[in-house]
Amino acid sequence: MIVNGKKIKAxxxxxxxxxxxxxxxxxxxFEIYTAKTVDDVVYAIKEMIVRGAPAIGVAAAYGVVLGRHxxxxxxxxxxxxxxTAFDLFYALDYMLDNIKRGEKPKDIAKKxxxxxxxxxxxxxxxxxxxxxxxxxxxxHCNAGALATVDYGTALAPIRLANRNGKKIFVFVDxxxxxxxxxxxxxxxxxxxxxxxxxxxxxxGYYLKKGDIDLVITGADRIAxxxxxxxxxxxxxxxxxxxxxxxxxxxxxxxxxxxxxxxSGDEIIIEERNxxxxxxxxxxxxxxxxIKIKNPAFDVTPKKYVTGFITENGIxxx
Amino acid sequence: MIVNGKKIKAxxxxxxxxxxxxxxxxxxxFEIYTAKTVDDVVYAIKEMIVRGAPAIGVAAAYGVVLGRHxxxxxxxxxxxxxxTAFDLFYALDYMLDNIKRGEKPKDIAKKxxxxxxxxxxxxxxxxxxxxxxxxxxxxHCNAGALATVDYGTALAPIRLANRNGKKIFVFVDxxxxxxxxxxxxxxxxxxxxxxxxxxxxxxGYYLKKGDIDLVITGADRIAxxxxxxxxxxxxxxxxxxxxxxxxxxxxxxxxxxxxxxxSGDEIIIEERNxxxxxxxxxxxxxxxxIKIKNPAFDVTPKKYVTGFITENGIxxx
Numbered sequence: 001m002i003v004n005g006k007k008i009k010a011x012x013x014x015x016x017x018x019x020x021x022x023x024x025x026x027x028x029x030f031e032i033y034t035a036k037t038v039d040d041v042v043y044a045i046k047e048m049i050v051r052g053a054p055a056i057g058v059a060a061a062y063g064v065v066l067g068r069h070x071x072x073x074x075x076x077x078x079x080x081x082x083x084t085a086f087d088l089f090y091a092l093d094y095m096l097d098n099i100k101r102g103e104k105p106k107d108i109a110k111k112x113x114x115x116x117x118x119x120x121x122x123x124x125x126x127x128x129x130x131x132x133x134x135x136x137x138x139x140h141c142n143a144g145a146l147a148t149v150d151y152g153t154a155l156a157p158i159r160l161a162n163r164n165g166k167k168i169f170v171f172v173d174x175x176x177x178x179x180x181x182x183x184x185x186x187x188x189x190x191x192x193x194x195x196x197x198x199x200x201x202x203x204g205y206y207l208k209k210g211d212i213d214l215v216i217t218g219a220d221r222i223a224x225x226x227x228x229x230x231x232x233x234x235x236x237x238x239x240x241x242x243x244x245x246x247x248x249x250x251x252x253x254x255x256x257x258x259x260x261x262x263s264g265d266e267i268i269i270e271e272r273n274x275x276x277x278x279x280x281x282x283x284x285x286x287x288x289x290i291k292i293k294n295p296a297f298d299v300t301p302k303k304y305v306t307g308f309i310t311e312n313g314i315x316x317x
Numbered sequence: 318m319i320v321n322g323k324k325i326k327a328x329x330x331x332x333x334x335x336x337x338x339x340x341x342x343x344x345x346x347f348e349i350y351t352a353k354t355v356d357d358v359v360y361a362i363k364e365m366i367v368r369g370a371p372a373i374g375v376a377a378a379y380g381v382v383l384g385r386h387x388x389x390x391x392x393x394x395x396x397x398x399x400x401t402a403f404d405l406f407y408a409l410d411y412m413l414d415n416i417k418r419g420e421k422p423k424d425i426a427k428k429x430x431x432x433x434x435x436x437x438x439x440x441x442x443x444x445x446x447x448x449x450x451x452x453x454x455x456x457h458c459n460a461g462a463l464a465t466v467d468y469g470t471a472l473a474p475i476r477l478a479n480r481n482g483k484k485i486f487v488f489v490d491x492x493x494x495x496x497x498x499x500x501x502x503x504x505x506x507x508x509x510x511x512x513x514x515x516x517x518x519x520x521g522y523y524l525k526k527g528d529i530d531l532v533i534t535g536a537d538r539i540a541x542x543x544x545x546x547x548x549x550x551x552x553x554x555x556x557x558x559x560x561x562x563x564x565x566x567x568x569x570x571x572x573x574x575x576x577x578x579x580s581g582d583e584i585i586i587e588e589r590n591x592x593x594x595x596x597x598x599x600x601x602x603x604x605x606x607i608k609i610k611n612p613a614f615d616v617t618p619k620k621y622v623t624g625f626i627t628e629n630g631i632x633x634x
Contacts, residue, residue, distance in 0.1 A: 027603065174594075198609070198610050202549050205612050208615070232516065236557055277491075277516065285600055
């Protein structure tokens with residue numbers, strides 16, 4: 001990704017420390033957090049300095065590097081930093097397995113990071129073919145480089161289309177409650193891509209008006225039958241896109257496909273804390289007596305999906 | 318409407334002053350603003366102490382009462398307080414026409430207010446028949462008593478169903494950008510109606526899940542062919558409701574039907590100031606460099622509407 005005109009990754013290892021773009025400060029301030037110890041990495045994961053499953057996995061991998069003097073203790077600390085993060089556990093086991101085989105922790109972590117970045121780059125190259133010069137694209141949430149170390153998933157094709165000189169415009173859903181659309185706006189601004197942020201309510205208006213040619217979102221989990229779970233609101237956008245004949249693509253690495261789940265009906269939707277609605281970027285925006293329901297994800301049935309963009313190509317459904 | 322256990326109207330005339338529930342302070346604080354002069358009323362309209370077209374009309378009518386010593390000047394001041402408000406102009410002309418006929422300003426304003434309240438009450442009585450015991454209802458924006466002096470439009474059937482002892486639950490869309498869902502929550506809380514606020518993105522999730530039996534919204538303008546304009550996001554909810562076979566009703570007085578517009582295509586959508594997105598209840602929630610598009614309304618084609626609830630009954634389409 002490009003930030004202030006320079007190429008940078010959301011996480012990188014330098015001078016025996018892990019450098020992380022501090023997502024707590026964004027989009028207001030661009031700051032780098034430096035983790036010198038495994039405890040610093042645990043803190044970064046817990047405090048959401050790093051967000052996004054693939055990025056958390058990479059942070060954990062480098063947490064093992066920083067805590068290699070006491071592997072078992074470091075593994076335990078990192079594992080408990082986020083109790084339900086699949087990528088985190090996967091990264092930790094990946095580190096341990098390869099350390100047992102005699103590889104150097106730093107080399108393993110680097111390989112792990114590069115693998116994620118390369119998959120995202122390929123998603124970008126494959127998805128970029130869908131984007132024609134002059135297209136207007138809608139995206140939801142932040143499926144960007146901040147979440148995946150570099151390129152992003154949904155943002156990878158958009159990033160590469162722009163770098164290849166295609167003139168594009170991106171509509172960015174605000175994505176209440178956590179307003180990750182602000183992070184997406186920050187990434188697009190830094191990349192020099194024309195865009196605007198809209199409230200989630202306005203996506204339908206632009207889809208109906210013919211102002212959007214293509215929708216690309218990420219995915220958290222894709223069932224065997226190709227129903228998929230993603231950030232709350234994705235379902236609405238997919239239905240409205242189909243209603244208006246606009247192609248709807250999901251960009252995700254193959255690791256997101258979970259064949260253990262036969263359909264979206266089996267995906268349990270997490271209800272998250274009501275505080276997520278009360279505050280935006282630390283500002284209280286409503287009285288605490290207001291009762292809230294806060295489902296974090298929704299499931300979009302496969303019939304609304306035009307295709308999946310993966311590192312292996314585009315899979316039409 | 319009921320506030321803190323007592324019956325009250327959003328605006329009422331008392332001791333030769335116009336009392337207005339101060340909507341700037343809600344939902345954080347319940348305060349009454351007192352307008353003693355026509356200038357106080359102009360201020361209340363300009364500063365959005367009073368919001369909602371019918372309520373603004375009533376405020377203007379009483380502005381004429383307070384400024385009756387200089388009718389022409391008062392008319393001018395009030396007319397310029399909000400340059401595009403149809404109800405405001407209508408109320409002013411209604412006052413002047415009837416003053417010319419020799420009626421007392423106070424009596425005319427009272428008649429005007431009562432007429433609006435009675436229409437809303439009838440909308441409530443007619444719409445209440447659609448609501449069965451145990452139903453869960455989704456509403457968007459604030460089509461409540463705050464906007465219409467009493468009862469509301471979309472909230473009138475809900476209010477009366479509850480008063481008639483029906484157990485109901487209301488899902489309240491937050492309604493970004495201005496978050497009028499907070500006002501709706503405040504009205505429902507005061508009325509003792511079970512409800513929760515959800516982000517606009519979550520409405521589709523609950524509609525698909527079968528947790529919502531009925532959708533009722535208000536309308537700003539209804540075209541001859543029954544396409545209608547309402548708060549941004551209404552279109553999305555209507556499409557998703559239809560997709561899931563859930564009835565979608567629009568509650569509006571007959572004055573909202575505009576036969577001069579043949580279809581929704583003729584309705585021009587206002588793009589409002591980007592500041593509406595930057596701030597919620599006076600709190601800045603995003604950096605000002607973020608580029609915004611902010612359409613205030615959208616148009617929902619008639620094919621998504623099950624029926625219109627008016628003071629004359631329910632009109633199926």
